[in-house]
Amino acid sequence: MEESIIKRRGVVLLFGFIVLALTSAALMFSGNAYAADVESGKKIYQKYCVICHGDKGDGKGLIGVIHRVEKSGLTWGVYPRDFTVGVFKFRSTPTGCLPAEEDLLRIIANGIPRSGMPSHEDISPSDRKAVISYIKTFSPRWVEEDSCDTITAKKPQWVGSEESVMKGEKVFKDMKCFECHGYQGEGDGPKAGELKDDWGDKILPFNFTSGTLKRGSSPENVYITFTTGLDGTGMPSYEDSLKEEDRWHLVSYTLKLMGQGK
Numbered sequence: 242m243e244e245s246i247i248k249r250r251g252v253v254l255l256f257g258f259i260v261l262a263l264t265s266a267a268l269m270f271s272g273n274a275y276a277a278d279v280e281s282g283k284k285i286y287q288k289y290c291v292i293c294h295g296d297k298g299d300g301k302g303l304i305g306v307i308h309r310v311e312k313s314g315l316t317w318g319v320y321p322r323d324f325t326v327g328v329f330k331f332r333s334t335p336t337g338c339l340p341a342e343e344d345l346l347r348i349i350a351n352g353i354p355r356s357g358m359p360s361h362e363d364i365s366p367s368d369r370k371a372v373i374s375y376i377k378t379f380s381p382r383w384v385e386e387d388s389c390d391t392i393t394a395k396k397p398q399w400v401g402s403e404e405s406v407m408k409g410e411k412v413f414k415d416m417k418c419f420e421c422h423g424y425q426g427e428g429d430g431p432k433a434g435e436l437k438d439d440w441g442d443k444i445l446p447f448n449f450t451s452g453t454l455k456r457g458s459s460p461e462n463v464y465i466t467f468t469t470g471l472d473g474t475g476m477p478s479y480e481d482s483l484k485e486e487d488r489w490h491l492v493s494y495t496l497k498l499m500g501q502g503k
Contacts, residue, residue: 282375298324298379327382330471336478338389394461409494421446426498439473449498
């Protein structure tokens with residue numbers, strides 16, 4: 242009886258050691274794989290990104306200001322993203338959250354229109370993931386915070402209709418969007434010259450009549466912008482302050498200002 246128990250205990254103990262060994266090996270392999278990704282990503286970053294975003298990822302590369310915009314006697318600079326604070330404008334996640342992996346992959350591949358961020362479609366998908374792993378080392382947020390759920394956009398059929406545009410114009414006025422974007426959406430509102438980003442730099446409200454939005458000009462992209470906001474800027478999230486239907490009406494009016502209405 243005792244011998245049988247001892248044998249069973251021995252088997253259990255041996256099984257436990259095997260599981261522990263396999264787990265340790267898996268963790269070691271995972272850690273080594275991650276380290277390899279970071280090291281590979283660093284090389285890609287040094288080749289493509291460092292000139293603007295800097296060695297420390299703080300946006301202070303050799304090209305400190307991508308370009309300047311002059312309007313009404315005032316000058317605005319467009320600055321490279323500072324990765325050290327972990328704040329990103331173009332996300333599919335709620336305001337205050339880190340972007341999803343897909344958000345970063347999309348930006349690297351497509352670039353950001355009307356900014357200094359070019360498309361890097363020539364970089365392989367695996368290399369894009371590697372450089373993202375390296376970029377994440379610049380901010381402790383990637384270690385300290387959990388990921389957030391992404392927001393999806395399901396466009397109603399009535400978006401862009403005359404009735405929706407009229408309701409969207411009312412939302413535009415009620416939410417005082419004109420104070421920054423102007424009464425005709427031209428970026429010349431009464432508060433346009435007062436805006437600064439989280440770094441204290443002047444920022445220019447978007448002129449909807451001037452063409453493509455930086456995130457993209459599809460109804461879904463406009464809706465995501467209104468829902469998530471643009472963290473680090475004066476553009477707030479309307480997820481809590483506007484019903485989903487009203488956000489879509491605002492999309493309809495924005496599309497009209499952009500000359501994309503039905």
